[in-house]
């Protein structure tokens with residue numbers, strides 16, 4: 176599937192627009208149009224319904240306790256000190272002194288012709304390396320051109336296959352950085368050593384813009400959940416294991432926002448922090464990996480494009496004991512890319528917040544204590560035992576953390592199809608009916624003989640329960656095509672026969688089959704078809 180075609184359809188039909196486009200846009204920010212906002216809402220609602228209100232039964236068939244939360248975006252900045260974001264939420268960055276561009280060091284590759292010559296055992300005339308941005312075709316082309324030009328100058332041919340290495344591995348050797356030509360310049364020695372760069376957006380709370388009043392736009396929703404752990408526990412009397420879920424905006428000053436909405440600077444997360452007994456954490460880690468993969472497949476993501484990938488030890492975030500990325504094969508990349516991370520965070524976050532806030536964030540397992548307390552006859556020994564594991568402890572956390580925008584993009588990529596119908600090429604968005612922005616369209620075949628009146632009555636009835644669309648403009652074939660592009664799964668048409676026998680046609684977006692059903696049964700049929 177051609178990404179450019181999808182981007183163009185998304186703009187033309189009102190799924191996704193560039194933010195503040197009339198002013199030339201702003202890199203890494205996107206707006207959802209009338210169809211896009213419905214699609215993304217349906218995704219978030221499906222997640223809330225299936226994970227918060229009605230999560231699948233646990234590994235032993237038990238009910239899962241899950242509650243929701245909606246925290247503020249700006250929190251006390253100490254939250255981000257405790258979480259490790261102030262100290263460590265950074266990517267090593269490389270600046271170009273000439274072009275003033277900034278790159279993530281791990282995203283830069285170099286064409287290194289001398290290395291290829293050395294590996295063949297010959298001396299090399301090359302003393303230049305040509306940097307480009309990973310997975311960016313234009314950047315690679317430009318680096319190759321620069322290398323070819325330089326090769327001509329020194330009378331050397333660019334080796335085949337192209338010798339490509341990560342910049343970070345090359346510059347471990349002394350003096351190499353001075354030979355690198357940056358991705359957006361023609362001369363060497365303009366790139367700096369990699370430096371840490373904090374990805375959090377900063378702001379100031381109140382009138383005075385000084386260090387004391389500095390605050391951050393949250394880079395993840397998770398910390399709001401940890402900061403509220405005690406509030407939720409005390410107010411809802413939940414017992415382990417239980418989860419707290421939140422959907423909300425997160426902000427990261429990404430260095431290379433790219434691949435459409437895939438890596439944005441403002442995005443929405445759908446996160447669960449699932450608190451459990453440390454001895455049961457591996458069981459819950461497995462449970463959440465399975466549940467989350469199944470959820471994507473149930474909503475129409477084909478299993479051959481979806482894969483779980485266990486992160487290597489060197490990839491793990493500072494808080495994680497183990498993480499499985501759920502990846503999707505997007506059309507813009509040869510390798511599957513992260514849709515969601517399911518992380519085993521151990522006791523890291525609650526321990527950190529307990530230390531930094533000075534508040535007790537332990538859990539007391541009352542059932543276990545009531546079961547065992549008679550074992551302790553000495554009151555002092557009983558008091559001592561009661562204050563420790565296995566009765567009082569910091570729960571472990573399993574975190575399925577999904578991106579609402581990334582999944583929206585995956586749904587758009589997965590849905591896009593072009594097919595030949597007779598002489599015509601039909602573009603159709605094959606959304607799962609639960610996610611489709613418009614559930615059904617209602618058409619009068621012609622604008623006379625009482626057809627519009629019947630169609631409007633049906634439309635008004637259906638719109639109480641569903642997002643439906645009324646269209647009486649142009650030939651009916653063209654109206655069907657417009658709905659195919661919007662991904663509307665069903666169209667109901669009021670025609671001449673309706674006037675005689677009160678039946679209408681229902682047309683299926685995917686099979687293109689049409690059948691008749693009584694007007695009075697349309698609402699029930701739609702309810703049936705859209706039931707999860």
Ligand code: GAP
Nearest residue numbers: 395397437438439442514515516576577578581
């Ligand atoms: N609380 C854990 C956490 O935030 P993460 O892997 O950094 O983990 C979780 O983010 C999910 O959020 C990712 O799997 C992705 O879906 C989404 N996400 C992260 N950064 C993003 C970005 N720059 N643009 C769009 N989505 C992003």
